[in-house]
Amino acid sequence: MKINPILIKELKVRARSVHIPIFVMVYNGVLALIGIFMLISSMDMLKVKGQLDYGQMNDMFLAIGIIQCVMVILVALSVSASSFSSEKERGTLDLLLMTPVSTLEVVNGKLLSCVLTVFLLSFSSLPILLLGTIYGGTDLSDVLFLMLVLVILAFAISARGILWSIVFDKTSVAMIFALLTEILFFVGPFVLLEFMNAFLYNGYQYGTMEIPATAVSLVFQFFNPLFLIGGFCEQAAGNKAMMDFFTIEYGIMEGSRFYQWLEQYFVIGCAVAQMTFTLVLHLINIKILKKGRNIL
Numbered sequence: 001m002k003i004n005p006i007l008i009k010e011l012k013v014r015a016r017s018v019h020i021p022i023f024v025m026v027y028n029g030v031l032a033l034i035g036i037f038m039l040i041s042s043m044d045m046l047k048v049k050g051q052l053d054y055g056q057m058n059d060m061f062l063a064i065g066i067i068q069c070v071m072v073i074l075v076a077l078s079v080s081a082s083s084f085s086s087e088k089e090r091g092t093l094d095l096l097l098m099t100p101v102s103t104l105e106v107v108n109g110k111l112l113s114c115v116l117t118v119f120l121l122s123f124s125s126l127p128i129l130l131l132g133t134i135y136g137g138t139d140l141s142d143v144l145f146l147m148l149v150l151v152i153l154a155f156a157i158s159a160r161g162i163l164w165s166i167v168f169d170k171t172s173v174a175m176i177f178a179l180l181t182e183i184l185f186f187v188g189p190f191v192l193l194e195f196m197n198a199f200l201y202n203g204y205q206y207g208t209m210e211i212p213a214t215a216v217s218l219v220f221q222f223f224n225p226l227f228l229i230g231g232f233c234e235q236a237a238g239n240k241a242m243m244d245f246f247t248i249e250y251g252i253m254e255g256s257r258f259y260q261w262l263e264q265y266f267v268i269g270c271a272v273a274q275m276t277f278t279l280v281l282h283l284i285n286i287k288i289l290k291k292g293r294n295i296l
Contacts, residue, residue: 005101006109024124031064035131061138062236065146069229076118076154080161081178083110085171103290114158122150142236149232153225156274159281166288189220218250222273231267
């Protein structure tokens with residue numbers, strides 16, 4: 001089986017860097033302190049009340065999981081936005097594009113190296129995530145679901161960061177545009193929702209649900225990474241915060257067929273939408289780089 005040469009090259013470069021081991025050590029050290037502190041707190045509660053607070057175990061896993069998601073977003077953003085622009089700044093991109101390696105392999109290698117860097121960070125903290133399963137409160141399915149969410153986030157954000165890294169010559173400019181893009185994905189659907197509510201909302205009339213104009217913004221929520229993270233939070237916390245949001249903001253009647261569909265499939269829909277958009281953007285990245293390669 002042939003291994004992508006660009007991926008090998010990127011992994012070797014990162015393996016020689018001292019920054020990643022230090023970052024992983026500090027990152028896991030902070031997570032470990034949080035986990036140990038909450039574990040000791042639970043043990044103290046056990047001594048006082050004679051019973052274990054499973055909710056606190058759940059809160060520990062949830063807190064560590066949210067920190068994981070935030071760190072994945074930041075790391076994927078910084079690594080991907082510099083993937084091609086740093087090559088341009090060093091003057092090595094033209095040499096890379098003149099090699100026999102195909103454009104597909106180049107972009108695939110860069111994307112996979114970004115994702116694997118993020119995955120290394122996430123996987124290294126797996127023992128800390130499993131702390132919540134020692135006494136109950138969380139189970140292995142919660143941990144696996146979190147890892148899946150992290151992988152999807154890593155692919156989605158890395159593909160968007162690579163786009164700007166290909167377009168711009170300066171890493172700083174690519175980083176700014178990548179950050180603005182993520183803000184747009186996280187905040188944009190809510191802004192659109194408020195606009196629809198203010199100017200185009202139809203809502204309910206005499207207890208009968210009309211198709212609200214805000215349904216347009218609901219489509220964009222499928223591409224919002226915040227709802228993918230929210231799906232993890234709901235599973236870990238065992239609440240229905242997202243469904244309450246849909247009921248209040250979108251006027252979706254609780255118990256209706258659409259409500260039940262969203263309750264069962266919205267997170268799956270988010271994952272599919274994120275990965276579909278990532279694939280399309282990945283093909284666009286390949287096309288843009290191939291166009292620049294043909295000029296050489």
